[in-house]
Structure formats: structure tokens, C-alpha cells
Amino acid sequence: MSKDFSVPKLRFPEFNSKWEKKKIGDIAEKVNSGKTPLGGESVYVENGVLFIRSQNVLDNKLSFENSTYITEATNNTMKNSVVIANDILLNITGASLGRSCVVPKDFNIGNVNQHVCIIRLDKKNDPAFVQPIFASVKGQNIFTSLQTGSGREGLNFQSIRGISLHFPALPEQTKIANFLTSVDKKLQILKQKKTLLEQYKKGVMQQIFSQQIRFKDDNKNDFPVWEEKMLGEVFYSEKGKGISKNKIDANGKFDCVLYGELYTKYKEVIFDIVSKTNENDGIKSKIGDLLIPSSTTTTGIDLANVTALNKADVLLGGDITVLRSNENINNIFYAYYLSNHKKEEIASYAQGSTIVHLYYSHIKEMNIQIPCHEEQTKIANFLSSIDDKINHCQSQIEKTEIWKKGLLQQMFV
Secondary structure, X not given: OOOOEEOOOOOXXXXXXXXXXXXXXXXXXXXXXXXXXXXXXXXXXXXXXXXXXXHHEEOOEEOOOOOEEEOHHHHHOOXXXXXXXXXXXXXXXXXXXXXXXXXXXXXXXXXXXXXXXXXXEOOOOOHHHHXXXXXXXXXXXXXXHHOOOOOOOOOOHHHHHOOEEEXXXXXXXXXXXXXXXXXXXXXXXXXXXXXXXXHHHHHHHHHHHOOOOOOEOOOOOEOOOOEEEEHHHHOEEEEOOOOOHHHEOOOOOEEEEOOOHXXXXXOOEOOOOOEEEOXXXXXXXXXXXXXXXXXXXXXXXXXXXXXXXXXXXXXXXXXXXXXXXXXXXXXXXXXXXXXXXXXXXXXXXXXXXXXXXOOHHHHOOXXXXXXXXXXXXHHHHHHHHHHHHHHXXXXXXXXXXXXXXXXXXXXXX
């Protein structure tokens, strides 16, 4: 039988030999998972041999957060599922099926449970070349096609061993792997930068809203002492009108906001409206509005999201409480203030069990602080500038991930 050869669309110029099609089972020294230790969770200890579960296998990364450990003695009873450096770990069951990573080169020793498969390649193949194929659209489609069981969940070892991929010689594998690793490091740096900015934002808001940090006016003078009023003395409320899902149209003429988007799509400030409709009947926004979702099937904390909208004539969906004021207020300041400093208190006013509700009547007597308008604006501008940096990081992350996805489609056969 003749061998199956091919070449990728994109490759490094120093390589020109064809890629050979091989099965994972032909190049792997090990393909198997672990098991639950005898005694179950009762054998877990605070320190010992790392026991890897599916939640530790993230996309392209082995996570050590919320780690579980077993004793050396327990590990010795599970020698067939010992994990070492350069193993590929693949989740084979449940919602995380298809997630994979390469065990770091400086890793010492670990073990896995029955939901994680170890794929240990021979020395002629680079795991850091194979794992990105698993993570690509091609790899995920392969895993979807191989799922077994009535619920189409789970991969078995026979099907994993039977996966066929095209392989170049080891030097080209390593060149590709090193390049993709550098891309992943760039992504990791961007994600870390975003996380640090988010942590900084959270910390500085705590200090601003507790008045440990105070801004000064343009003449370097102190602003007046913050007043305190009930929310209902500053804001009155309107109620959005229902927009059914079948009325949402990506090519619609009019912008609209749905209540669920206030805790899934938006944070404190709406920069870009994501939904459109051809409906034009209902409550429309005014510049300066604050929007609060009125119901959820989860918990009150999801309702304690207050979002500033500074675009007029946006259709506001049902189950949205609209806060408006006749006073001179900066709604962006109050979006940050209410969504963060008053979050827990707002959540405590929510009512219901199966469906949780939060209405204006529940929070109108809540005490809120009132800085002068100039200080409100300075605080809003400062926090918005941090959000601009966070959003820029997120945009860079998304562009890099799209670029990487395109590379994977062209660099592998």
C-alpha cells in the first residue's frame, strides 16, 4: 500500500519534504487515562503527588489552581497513569471534552483521573506540534466525530489511537511548535496584562468609593464633602418594554438592549450596542440613562449590574429598570459606583427563588453618596481610561487569537 503524503499551504522556507500521514497509535508509546483512587476523595491530601483532573487541563495550558494531591503510596498503586513532562493531556468526557495541553518540560510527576487521557509520543515526534492540531478547528471536529455513547459524550482509546494526521520530519515539527509557543506566550502576556489592569481597577475603585482617595479640582483645591441621599431622591424610574427574540435582526434598522445582555454582554458602560431590531415601538433611551436588569433565574448578584447608556433612542427591552435623574449627575460615575461599591447591598434587595426580581421599589430607599458633579466627572473619566486600556488588551487578544486560528488552518495539512 502506498503511503499518503501531502504538504501544508504555509510553511517555513527551509523545509520542502512532504508530510506523511500516520495514526496517533503508530507514534504513541502510551494512550490511556487514570482512575479514581481507591477511597475516592478521602485519599486526597494537602501536599504530595499532583492529581490532575479535567478542570486542570485548560486550552493549551496545565493549570495548577485548585490543585488536588495524592500520597506517594496511592500514586504507586496507579503507575499506569503516571504523568511526566511532555505528555499530551486530553479531556475525554463531559463539557470540557477536547481541551488539551502539553505537560511543561520542568514538570516533575503527577497522575490523572479517568476523565483525562495521557498521550505520550515517541522520541521521533514533538508533542508541542501535535497538541495545537488537537486545539485547532480541525482537531475539535475530529473529536466531535469520534464521540461515543447515547449522549455522544466521551472518547475511547481505540478511536484516539486511530486518529490520522499528517506529520513532517521532527526538525520541521519542532520549528512549528516553537513558533506557535511564541504566539501563545504573547497571548499569555496580553491576558496577564488585562488581568492586572482589572485587579488594579477593582482596588482603586474600593479606595475611591470609600474616599480613601480623593480627587482635587483644576485649581488643586479639595472638592466638597460628599452628600448622602436616598436613591429615590436622585433618580426616578421607567420600565422597558418586551422585545421577543424573534424580533432581533442583525440587519435591523434600530439599536436595542435586552435585559440579559446587561449581565452577559455589557459591563459598567455600553460602548457598542450589540443587538438590532426592526421594531420601533417601546421605551427608548435618553442620554444619561442607567439600566438595571429586573429578573434572572440565577441570583441577585447578577441583577446588581448597573450600566450607563449615553445614546438616545435605543429601544429598551422588557425586564429593564431605567434610572433617570432631573439632577445634574454623571451616569458613568453612578454605573461604576452602584455596580461595585453598592453591588452586595443591591443584590440583597432582590426577591424571589425560581425567578429573582429586582425593582426600583426595592432600592429607592437605599442610601447613596453624592459627590459634586465635577468630582463625579473626574472619577468617571479616570475609571473609563482604565477600561479603555482593558478593552484595548481584549481587542489585541481577540485579534491575536484570530490570527493564530488562521495560521493553524494553513500550517497543518
